[in-house]
Amino acid sequence: MIPAAPARPHPVPAPNAWRQAWRDAVRDPRELLALLGLGTxxxxxxxxAAAQFPLxxxxxxxARMRRGDPRDPLLRQVLPVLEEDRMVPGFTLDxxxxxxxxxxxxxxxxxxxRALLVATGSCAVHCRYCFRRHYPYAEDTAAAAGWRDAVAVIAGDDAIHEVILSGGDPLSLADHKLAELTDALRAIPHLRRLRIHTRLxxxxxxxxxxxxxAWLRGLPWPLVVVLHANHANEFDHAVDTALAALRGTGATLxxxxxxxRGVNDSVAALAELCERGHAAGVLPYYLHQLDRVAGAAHFEVGxxxxxxxxxxxxxxxxGYLVPRLVREIAGQPGKTPLVTPGGSIQAAE
Structure with a gap:
């Protein structure tokens, strides 16, 4: 097993300190390469690609990327490259x-x-394989109109028992905006669970x-936080500390x-990811086959x-460290496993 970073004092950041780190994000691909000694x-x-979906x-x-390594798995996830410009059959906007x-x-x-709320189009990182990189956020996000329209949809359907906050990234929103939503949701008797999908x-x-x-601790429902990490190198002491604090709210992580392709397409890389995540208190959930979104074909693994x-x-x-290998197929009632419980293969090739 891969141990988490040694436990040592690490204070929880002060409220809103994250906003400065957000503002200081790298937005120029050439600056990113220069920081890593990869200007060539x-x-x-x-x-x-950078104009359509900015870095x-x-x-x-x-800082977690390997300086001087053009094949760094974290760099590959965020750098807009010429391969994104290829038009590949089967790769679509939705x-x-x-x-x-x-x-x-x-x-x-x-x-x-389950109902998913596209809470916001904002995210702290723009992953080049994002399946919503072409989503029309300007015309359809749940935070618009003070959540009223979204809450009305959920309140009007008593078959909805779970709300999933997604985006973008819902934690891009200020705490008071998130509280506005959950305060409104409290009045809906058929809600049983809240789930947050976040990379932040x-x-x-x-x-x-x-x-x-404080917001998370005050929620009245069982809470599941679904994180998104693709490589063990994405974890460091600051991440371990943040995840320990999340677990302290009672959330399941x-x-x-x-x-x-080129990030985690080896047994060794996947095993290290699962073990490192578990050392930080996170259970593997899904290993997704790539969603075939336009611009991401170079990431595909058959x-x-x-x-x-x-x-x-x-x-x-x-077994508890092995995520389910799945793909999402439009129109299907759930994620589709590539291996069914009976052992048959659901491969598309």
């Missing part, structure tokens, strides 16, 4: 069918009993401050990763290779 890679940057990466996350599942007010309703505790651990923790990697992971780790 600038010729491979796609200015067109944004916190400097604390940059890879997972979000547009067909919109119910207004930023609510996406795909699965029985990993890429911007300063966000887990005293104000956020899970991780969903995406299988990415199904048969993915199945072999997952089998190797299962041979190496105990």
């Amino acid at each position: 890679l600038a010729a491979g940057i796609s200015d067109a 944004r990466v916190p400097r604390g996350f940059v 890879a997972v069918g979000d547009m067909q599942a919109r119910r207004g007010g930023g609510v996406i309703h795909k699965y029985a009993g 505790p990993v890429v911007l651990p300063e966000r887990v401050d005293s104000g956020l923790l 899970l991780n969903q990763a995406v299988l990415l 199904d048969h290779e993915a199945l072999a990697l997952h089998a190797g992971l299962a041979e190496r780790l105990p």
Whole structure:
């Protein structure tokens, strides 16, 4: 097992200190390469991709990248490259069918009993494989109109038992905005659970401050926080501290990763990710096959290779550390496992 960073005093950040780290994020691909001593890679940057989906990466996350390594797995996730400009059949603007599942007010309703709120379009990091990189946030987010439209949709459907906050990243919002939503949701009797999908505790651990923790502790529902880390190098002491603070609120912490070419497409990398996350108190949840969004084809790992990697992971780790290998298929009632419980293969190739 990979131990977490040694326990030592590390104060919870003061309220709103994360905003400065947000403002200081690197936004210029050439600056990012210069910081890493990789200026010679600038010729491979796609200015067109960077204009359509701008680079944004916190400097604390940059500090975890390996200086001088053009194949650094964290760098590869955020750098806009010429490969994004290729038009590849099957890669679309709406890879997972979000547009067909919109119910207004930023609510996406795909699965029985669960409603997802696109809380905001903002995020602290712009991952190049993001399946919502083309989503029309300007016209449909739940925080607009003070959450009223989103809350009305949920209140009007007593089959919805769980609300999932997503985005963008919901923790991009100020604490008082999040409290506005949950205060309104408290009045809905059929709600049983709240789930938060967020990458901020990993890429911007300063966000887990005293104000956020106070909001989380005051929630009346069982809380699940689904994090997103794809490589063990994304964890450091600041992340460990943030995750320990989140666990202290009573939240269950899970991780969903995406299988990415050149990032984690080896048994060793996947095993290290699962073990390092568990050492920080996070259980592996899903390992997603890439959502086929336009601009991300260079990250794709074929199904048969993915199945072999997952089998190797299962041979190496105990079952509770092996995430489910799944893909999202538009119109399906849930995530589709690539290996069914009976052992049959659901590969697309």
